[in-house]
Amino acid sequence: MINSLEGFNKMDINELMKKATIFHGHICPGVVIGVLVAKYAIENGYEHSPDEELVAIVENDNCSVDALQALLGTTFGKGNLIYRDYGKNNFTIFSRKAKKGVRLSLKSTSFDKKKVTRDEKVKLLLESNIEDIFDIEEVEYNPPPKAQIEESIVCDVCKELTMSSRIVDYHQSKMCIPCYQKFKK
Numbered sequence: 001m002i003n004s005l006e007g008f009n010k011m012d013i014n015e016l017m018k019k020a021t022i023f024h025g026h027i028c029p030g031v032v033i034g035v036l037v038a039k040y041a042i043e044n045g046y047e048h049s050p051d052e053e054l055v056a057i058v059e060n061d062n063c064s065v066d067a068l069q070a071l072l073g074t075t076f077g078k079g080n081l082i083y084r085d086y087g088k089n090n091f092t093i094f095s096r097k098a099k100k101g102v103r104l105s106l107k108s109t110s111f112d113k114k115k116v117t118r119d120e121k122v123k124l125l126l127e128s129n130i131e132d133i134f135d136i137e138e139v140e141y142n143p144p145p146k147a148q149i150e151e152s153i154v155c156d157v158c159k160e161l162t163m164s165s166r167i168v169d170y171h172q173s174k175m176c177i178p179c180y181q182k183f184k185k
């Protein structure tokens with residue numbers, strides 16, 4: 001459990017919700033979960049990442065991830081958002097600058113079992129203590145490697161530029177994955 005910096009650098013939750021909601025498109029429990037993860041991260045020394053200072057590993061592709069993209073700067077396009085398709089609401093964030101990592105894992109809350117509307121759930125989440133919503137632990141500093149910039153090669157079949165690591169050698173031709181899949185049938 002991380003209790004340091006209590007009361008220090010508190011982020012305004014309304015500001016964060018506004019920013020995340022503009023990016024995501026609507027207010028929902030998922031986006032609140034992501035906002036709470038981002039808020040915790042920012043308050044504990046994982047500041048917004050213009051480049052690859054932070055890297056986030058997420059285990060779902062639901063609404064919550066958009067809040068991380070909007071607020072932490074861990075984005076799909078920069079390659080510092082790693083998606084593992086485990087269907088879990090777990091969020092691991094590493095800071096390459098501070099050489100540290102933290103993992104937030106969504107717990108089942110008391111209101112999960114009750115029949116609450118989407119709006120009620122948003123309100124309940126925003127009113128809760130972060131420790132009641134997530135298991136939070138520091139993790140060993142072990143971030144995935146930085147995104148690589150690769151040369152592009154023209155696919156011999158469709159002539160489209162393709163990252164070299166995604167080119168398949170097949171019957172003396174260099175093929176992109178969709179062309180290879182068509183040919184090997």
Ligand SMILES: [Zn+2]
Nearest residue numbers: 028030031063
């Ligand atoms: Zn949503």
Ligand SMILES: [Zn+2]
Nearest residue numbers: 155158176179
């Ligand atoms: Zn092709």
